[in-house]
Amino acid sequence: MAFGVAPAPAQQPVPSIHWTFDQLETGATFETQFPEPDFVPGVTGRAWRSDGFSSRVSAPLTLSAERGFTFDTWMVLESYPSGDEKPVSEQVTASIAQQASKGHGFDLHIDPFGRWGLKVATSRGTVEVVAPGVFPLYAWTRVSASYDPRIGRATLYLDGKEIARTDKGRSAPFRPATTDFQIAHSWRPAPLLVFNINGLNAAYDEVRVFGDAVAINAGRARRGSLPSAAESLRVPASRFASDLQRPSYHAMPQANWTNEPHGLVRRGDTWHMFYQRTPNGPFKTMMTWGHLKSDDLVHWTDLPIALYPELQTPSFGFDMKGIWSGDVVNGPGGLGIAFYTSVNYSPNLFNPGISMAISDDPDLIRWKKVGPLLDRTGVADFRDPYVWFEGTTAHMIVGAALGGSGGLAYYRCDNLADRGCWKRQPSFAPFAKMDVGSDIWEMPVFEKIAADRYILVANPIGGAVGKYATPATRGVYWVGTWDGKAFRPLDPKPRMLDVLPGHLSPTIDKDKDGRITAIGIVDERRTPEAQLRAGWAHTFSLPRLWRLMSDGRTLGQSPLPGLATLRDAGSMLDRGVAVAGDVGVGDLGSAVEIEATFDEAPRSGPFGLTIAQSADGREVTRIVYDPAARELILDKRRSTLGKDQEGPQLLRGGYDVQAFGEPRRFHVFIDHSVVDVFINDAAAFSFRIYPTLADASRFGVTALVPAKAQVKAWRMNSAPIR
Known part of the structure; x- marks a missing residue:
């Protein structure tokens, strides 16, 4: 059965816009801060995936004041849009789709609580129709909206069924906007610090706009069954493929x-x-x-x-x-x-x-x-x-x-x-x-x-x-x-x-x-601007096992043994090293596990590891123990050539020799910008670094006075979030 705002024409109307996303649509502009647009499994072939804050698709569109319009798409929404932490009356809504400017056009909008509706500018004022319930999350949904200026009627549809309408009962000519038509991007910004927060986090497919108020049919043809929401909302690996600092085996959200x-x-x-x-x-x-x-x-x-x-x-x-x-x-x-x-x-x-x-x-x-x-x-x-x-x-x-x-x-x-x-x-x-x-x-x-x-x-x-x-x-x-x-x-x-x-x-x-x-x-220990450019912020630590040390009052921490399943066995490095000054040991990339065991802890002078070092030495991070001060020292003063790193770059922390023993075994997990360190499988700390050079992945051992160390290391396989 058809639910329409005007009699169905004798033949199928031709949309002014029809985006299938099976290819980069002619005449459409794909905007994103990432290297390329995201595409995921869709209703018919592939769908376009928005990132929630920087991406949109737009195109010129000419609509008639007398004929109105119809918008129709399939979409799956992961979350409701963000809002500033302000009362409801002060929220700036996001847009599912819009071609709007002040006093002109239309806006199919949605707020941070999932309430959605359609606003249409007309010569008799704004016409608004509001959906009776919140928008579905995590499910492929067909959403449609139309406006018929001949009777001043705005209508909303969900999965092909009419769910709400408002009717002036008389002619109310549409006032089209001259801006581009856009999806997943509001015509009104919602700034917060360096960010704009009212984008839309969704996947779209089969976007159509008609230059008339046309019939919406309950059954719209599609090829095969709908993909799962999880499959279509998965962030493509291509989004962060060139990101040198995004971890690959630490738990964290997809984006x-x-x-x-x-x-x-x-x-x-x-x-x-x-x-x-x-x-x-x-x-x-x-x-x-x-x-x-x-x-x-x-x-x-x-x-x-x-x-x-x-x-x-x-x-x-x-x-x-x-x-x-x-x-x-x-x-x-x-x-x-x-x-x-x-x-x-x-x-x-x-x-x-x-x-x-x-x-x-x-x-x-x-x-x-x-x-x-x-x-x-x-x-x-x-x-x-x-x-x-x-x-x-x-x-x-x-x-x-x-x-x-x-x-x-x-x-x-x-x-x-x-x-x-x-x-x-x-x-x-x-x-x-x-x-x-x-x-x-x-x-x-x-x-x-x-x-x-x-x-x-x-x-x-x-x-x-x-x-x-x-x-x-x-x-x-x-x-x-x-x-x-x-x-x-x-x-x-x-x-x-x-x-x-x-x-x-x-x-x-x-x-x-x-x-x-x-x-x-x-x-994070980098600026909001850097977080915006990255498109993600913060990561979780590796899992740690806690135990009470033998003194009955000190916490001991060691890495989860199951992390060994991530080791690339074929990459294993096992070397005895005579240490005098800085000695390079190997390069297994930016995702690596290192076990450096000193035969005995040197009694004088700092000793420990160098990590994330570039071939030319311009970038390097040092993790050393100073036996005289009984302090662990983290030296990040040359860990990056970038200008985004925040906070102190030289950190010192007291080390409890009586509880943890003289430092001999440095067990270090490096995952691009995050590092987890375990000393003697008892003392622990984690921190962030932001190397900018692609070859800043070398590691070695260091000691002020001669020492001997056995170094084992493995390249770590990624464990992406499924």
């Missing part, structure tokens, strides 16, 4: 912006990890929860966005400003339970709040929001819940601002079925003695690490703490005892999670053998 991983949870043989994500560009705004899963913590599969901001009324939603970090636990009856920080614009309605969502899906793809559980009563601010069970009692700690210091708010619940069960408890620990001069703690985790020992990790920020300040923003920890009501650190002075700053906010769970596994964020 755009990420931050803290959280809610690492093992369900049987499968690991799930949720994380902060802006799916539409390399910028931070209106956070969603991304979702990855893995059977081995090495190879990961990208899954649909788990949680995203929503509205309960036309202007308010309890998490409308963003889904901030939290935790996921296995609950009663096999349920997945997510606790997250929800934020909005109300002065008193759970802003911020701790909210809950539940999934009865074994794959944790489908979630139902329960709503807010807690507000910040009793603390100045809070965020990032962490939850664990002891018997039938659930415990929750939340990173908090306590007025005079950072710390934690602590709650207990004896019946999760009761949303009001959570009760604030007395102080979890002596925070005033434990803090480092911060305003608030973020991303706490708490876990039993030995028979009678527990570990508490937090990430203090604000106050005297800053990303490039002293003290620096970084993870800290305490080891102590727990009696079911209070944590008592063995020493209130925090220990550094990493020897040097650069890695923070780990998320943890235990494997089948009871070992704590942790993955954190290794954030």
Whole structure:
């Protein structure tokens, strides 16, 4: 059956624009900041894939004031467009398709909450029709819109069926725009710092525009079955093929912006990890929860966005400003339970709040929001819940601002079925003695690490703490005892999670053998302009295994053994090296694992590794230990010829010889711009470098006084997100 705005013509009308994307369309302009447009499997052959912020397709189009127009396409939307973190009335919508300027043309628009509709400029004012529901995500959808100026009627269709119309009941001539017709790009910019944030993250196929109000048929011919959404939304490898700094075997989203991983949870043989994500560009705004899963913590599969901001009324939603970090636990009856920080614009309605969502899906793809559980009563601010069970009692700690210091708010619940069960408890620990001069703690985790020992990790920020300040923003920890009501650190002075700053906010769970596994964020140390040019920002650390060292108070960290499956066995290098000064050892590319073991630690003078060195020596990074100062030194002063690197380039960190032993074994994983270092498989740190020279991939060993070392190395195979 046909749903039309005018009688169907005797013969099939000819569209003014018809893009199949099986080739670069004649007359169309493909714009993207990347080397070439993205193409993916489509409804008929291939589809065009937008990147969410820089790309568009446009063409000249002449429409008639008297005849109107019809737009028709197939598309699959990965996410709703980003908005600035402002109330609904201040959002600038994105465009599915538009040919518009102020007071002219049409705009098939969509907002950050999935509400969509059509605006048409006419001689009698603006005609607008709004869809009755939010736009479908992660499914190939046929979307159509038309305007008939003869009766002033604007109509929306979804999958060939009329879903909404507005009708002036009289002639209302269309006012065409003289600008180009465009898809995936709004005619109104939405600037945020150096970014424009209201692009569209989607794939399009079979785009048609008719210079008349024509019939839309429910069944539109296509060849074969529709491809899966995952297949069509996969970012082509070509987008980042020439990027020298994008990691190839670290877990991270396919593109755009990420931050803290959280809610690492093992369900049987499968690991799930949720994380902060802006799916539409390399910028931070209106956070969603991304979702990855893995059977081995090495190879990961990208899954649909788990949680995203929503509205309960036309202007308010309890998490409308963003889904901030939290935790996921296995609950009663096999349920997945997510606790997250929800934020909005109300002065008193759970802003911020701790909210809950539940999934009865074994794959944790489908979630139902329960709503807010807690507000910040009793603390100045809070965020990032962490939850664990002891018997039938659930415990929750939340990173908090306590007025005079950072710390934690602590709650207990004896019946999760009761949303009001959570009760604030007395102080979890002596925070005033434990803090480092911060305003608030973020991303706490708490876990039993030995028979009678527990570990508490937090990430203090604000106050005297800053990303490039002293003290620096970084993870800290305490080891102590727990009696079911209070944590008592063995020493209130925090220990550094990493020897040097650069890695923070780990998320943890235990494997089948009871070992704590942790993955954190290794954030960018380059400018927003560089992140914009790259089209992505931040990466996750390699998985680490945690254990308590023999002194009963120090955390030991080692790389996940399963990472060895990425080694290219045929590339193995194994050399004994007499070290005096800098000695080059090999070049296995920019994705490499190195084990350099010194026969004995030299007693004087710095020694260690050189990595990411170019043939001419203009770019090189040095990782050395100074036995006199008992410090590890990271020297990035020549790590890049670029001008985008931020922060201190020479970093020193105290090394606990008594706990970790004299440094002998340097175990280093290099993955383009991210480096993970393990000393004696006990001390650890991760950091970022940004070499610009294609041959900056040589490595070697160095020592001020003669020494001997055995060096093994492997080229690492990529582990792209599936």
